[in-house]
Amino acid sequence: MSGSGADAVAQGQLALWPTPMGVHRWAQAAEVNPLLARVLGSLRAMAQPGPAGFFASEDDLLERIRLPEWKDFLRFVVDSLHATVAQANRGAWPHPAPGLQVHLRGMWFQVANQGASHDVHTHGNCSWSGVYCVQVDDEPRRVADPVLGSRNGVTRFYGPYFPRLGGAHADLGNAYLQSAHLDIAPLPGQLIVFPSWLAHQAMAYRGERDRIIVSFNASVHAAQGGDRLRGYAAA
Numbered sequence: 001m002s003g004s005g006a007d008a009v010a011q012g013q014l015a016l017w018p019t020p021m022g023v024h025r026w027a028q029a030a031e032v033n034p035l036l037a038r039v040l041g042s043l044r045a046m047a048q049p050g051p052a053g054f055f056a057s058e059d060d061l062l063e064r065i066r067l068p069e070w071k072d073f074l075r076f077v078v079d080s081l082h083a084t085v086a087q088a089n090r091g092a093w094p095h096p097a098p099g100l101q102v103h104l105r106g107m108w109f110q111v112a113n114q115g116a117s118h119d120v121h122t123h124g125n126c127s128w129s130g131v132y133c134v135q136v137d138d139e140p141r142r143v144a145d146p147v148l149g150s151r152n153g154v155t156r157f158y159g160p161y162f163p164r165l166g167g168a169h170a171d172l173g174n175a176y177l178q179s180a181h182l183d184i185a186p187l188p189g190q191l192i193v194f195p196s197w198l199a200h201q202a203m204a205y206r207g208e209r210d211r212i213i214v215s216f217n218a219s220v221h222a223a224q225g226g227d228r229l230r231g232y233a234a235a
């Protein structure tokens with residue numbers, strides 16, 4: 001539907017405004033993640049120390065790491081973004097789909113342990129974001145934490161229905177609202193691509209090994225010409 005007028009809508013049921021996300025696994029992860037963990041550890045050692053159990057780097061990883069394996073990782077990130085963004089826009093882009101330029105707008109890493117978390121937030125100045133898991137405790141050990149249990153170190157995403165739960169009225173008629181968030185367990189080699197507007201948080205983590213993640217922001221542009229498919233209607 002455009003913003004310039006009313007469109008005819010066929011009789012029937014509508015299921016509007018989904019939240020597109022992509023879950024990708026890097027085939028080289030088992031081989032390269034230990035190297036990435038060492039490189040990120042040395043970058044952390046050169047930076048100002050953060051609070052106990054938590055470190056967040058500057059968002060300049062794209063420029064700071066120069067390894068062939070890093071180029072492979074960036075290729076995986078861009079290919080994964082491309083796949084998820086194309087799927088998300090399949091009904092919105094013209095046919096045939098335009099050539100794309102995927103721009104990584106910033107990349108950084110975070111290290112957490114000792115119960116550290118990263119509170120609810122969204123990402124700005126970009127259309128897509130992602131989080132890649134470099135290292136975390138193995139699943140049985142991770143979920144065995146006596147306090148945090150299965151929530152230990154997960155990434156929690158809050159869907160667009162979440163703010164509609166105010167008042168907490170729940171009945172069978174709005175059961176579809178009640179799965180308002182999704183916890184995704186950390187898994188080394190797993191990349192989650194999500195819209196930048198999607199609120200999320202890194203839940204508290206405690207483990208034998210640090211939880212190390214790489215995060216990024218991206219924008220997606222037409223290879224030629226402008227990005228805007230539609231004009232805006234006059235008020």
Ligand SMILES: [Fe+2]
Pocket residue numbers: 121122123200215
């Ligand atoms: Fe984030």
